Amino acid sequence: MxxxxxxxxxxxxxxxxxxxxxxxxxxxxxxxxxxxxxxxxxxxxxxxxxxxxxxxxxxxxxxxxxxxxxxxxxxxxxxxxxxxxxxxxxxxxxxxxxxxxxxxxxxxxxxxxxxxxxxxxxxxxxxxxxxxxxxxxxxxxxxxxxxxxxxxxxxxxxxxxxxxxxxxxxxxxxxxxxxxxxxxxxxxxxxxxxxxxxxxxxxxxxNPKESALFRLLTVGIKDGITNIKTKDGTYAINISKGNASFKIKEDKNHMLSAFFLIKLNAIVEEKMDNQNNLSDDQIKKIQDETEKKIKKEVNVLLDNIQKTKLDPIGLGLKFNSKNFYHRNWDNFYPNLKFKVNVACKINGAGIVE
Known part of the structure; x- marks a missing residue:
């Protein structure tokens, strides 16, 4: 009781x-x-x-x-x-x-x-x-x-x-x-x-442009936008989906390189200076220019971040996960080389056709 x-x-x-x-x-x-x-x-x-x-x-x-x-x-x-x-x-x-x-x-x-x-x-x-x-x-x-x-x-x-x-x-x-x-x-x-x-x-x-690229390299983006210029005209490209993966490799001279693979799915959202329908060859040129532009911008961003000696992407975390000899990542990061590959697929001409 x-x-x-x-x-x-x-x-x-x-x-x-x-x-x-x-x-x-x-x-x-x-x-x-x-x-x-x-x-x-x-x-x-x-x-x-x-x-x-x-x-x-x-x-x-x-x-x-x-x-x-x-x-x-x-x-x-x-x-x-x-x-x-x-x-x-x-x-x-x-x-x-x-x-x-x-x-x-x-x-x-x-x-x-x-x-x-x-x-x-x-x-x-x-x-x-x-x-x-x-x-x-x-x-x-x-x-x-x-x-x-x-x-x-x-x-x-x-x-x-x-x-x-x-x-x-x-x-x-x-x-x-x-x-x-x-x-x-x-x-x-x-x-x-x-x-x-x-x-x-x-x-x-x-800045906003770098922030969008940083998100692309980390968690990916949806509904991004970039302007691409070719000899046929200027186009607004909508990146409906973009993501990136990376891995770190070591060569025979014990030099480290970070390999980034960026995949983009996009459409041509707007033709900014002409109203002609896009041919397959023109879409291929836009794809190539998009890959070149994103590759260049990502390389610049990675170099700038490296100069600050900061590692917000987690490259050191990836290195330490396979670092069986307990080497100091800070000794390798300043000399790390970046190699970026971009694969862009434009699924169509979007709303402009």
Whole structure:
């Protein structure tokens, strides 16, 4: 009879006594003696506590640690701050150029925050990005989440990064962090660039063209676009599907080369300076020019990334997976040679015939 009284119950709190945090932002504090400005984006219910709309409020606090700021913000609301619906974590650009390792370590250790939350560099600041309210947003914070969710966005520029992947790239040898940059520009949200990190901080950014090529080399692209010029005219080529694979080989002189194979399926989407129907020979010329252009651009991108001594693609990870003699990848990477092959197949003339 006494056994039921000895069983512990679960800790339960009604939904109307919780504040749902959908996004977290970390900016550099402008207050003297404070390190961070932590921002919480909280979704507001509409009458019915179970109904969540697009209305939100922002809470912020300046402190020397994230945990201190979150504890102090508990006193700013009459409800419990609930982080189970946090889908995005924004790191202000001024914070990103500093040491981000403590941030990643904190969020990975915090059990309430899902490891699948998306990370992004926010410019000019996380606060300005979080306070932006898109008209098409139905649930507060869902717009940012949809920007990175693969099933929602087919953008050829966005390379999503989850919390667990960022922590893996920060702690694993042979690979570096590549984080999307989200920017408020002309009262609109723009995500078309990627920031490259060392093990400690943001080092450089890729422009939109380089970001699209980087996505092609890593996770592949859908619905990409490039302009091709031949002696017959200029054409807009829609890359309906593109992906890449690579392997590392060592020659007799112990020199390493990275071989990339890029496969593209495309259509001629637009003829920009003539209206003549395309012949098979013309389509073949467009295919050849597309292969030459992508090969040249990829080689330039790989060379530029190599000069930064960063490895966001994971070439070192591939090398270490077959490195039975425990050789140091850093000694080989500066002299690594890149060999790129592109196979493009244009399936038709698209909408122009």
């Amino acid at each position: 006494l056994i039921p009284f000895l069983v512990n119950g679960c800790s339960f709190k009604d939904i109307d006594k919780r504040s749902f945090v959908t996004s977290i932002g970390i900016d550099k504090s402008e207050l003297s003696g404070k390190k961070f400005k932590v921002i919480l984006k909280i979704s507001l219910s509409k009458g019915d506590p179970a109904t969540i709309g697009a209305d939100f409020t922002l809470l912020s606090f300046d402190a020397n640690s994230i945990s201190e700021a979150l504890r102090r913000m508990k006193s700013m609301t009459d409800k419990e701050l609930f982080y189970g619906h946090t889908k995005t974590i924004l790191i202000g650009e001024k914070v990103a150029i500093g040491d981000i390792r403590p941030l990643l370590d904190y969020f990975v250790r915090r059990p309430e925050i899902h490891k699948t939350a998306y990370l992004s560099v926010a410019t000019p600041s996380a606060y300005q990005v979080l306070q932006y309210k898109p008209k098409e947003e139905r649930v507060a914070g869902s717009y940012l989440f949809s920007m990175f969710e693969e099933s929602s966005s087919d953008s050829p520029f966005v390379k999503a990064l989850t919390l667990f992947d960022a922590y893996r790239r920060e702690t694993e040898t042979g690979i570096n962090i590549a984080m999307p940059v989200i920017e408020v520009q002309n009262n609109k949200i723009l995500v078309d660039t990627i920031a490259l990190f060392s093990k400690k901080r943001m080092e450089t950014k890729l």
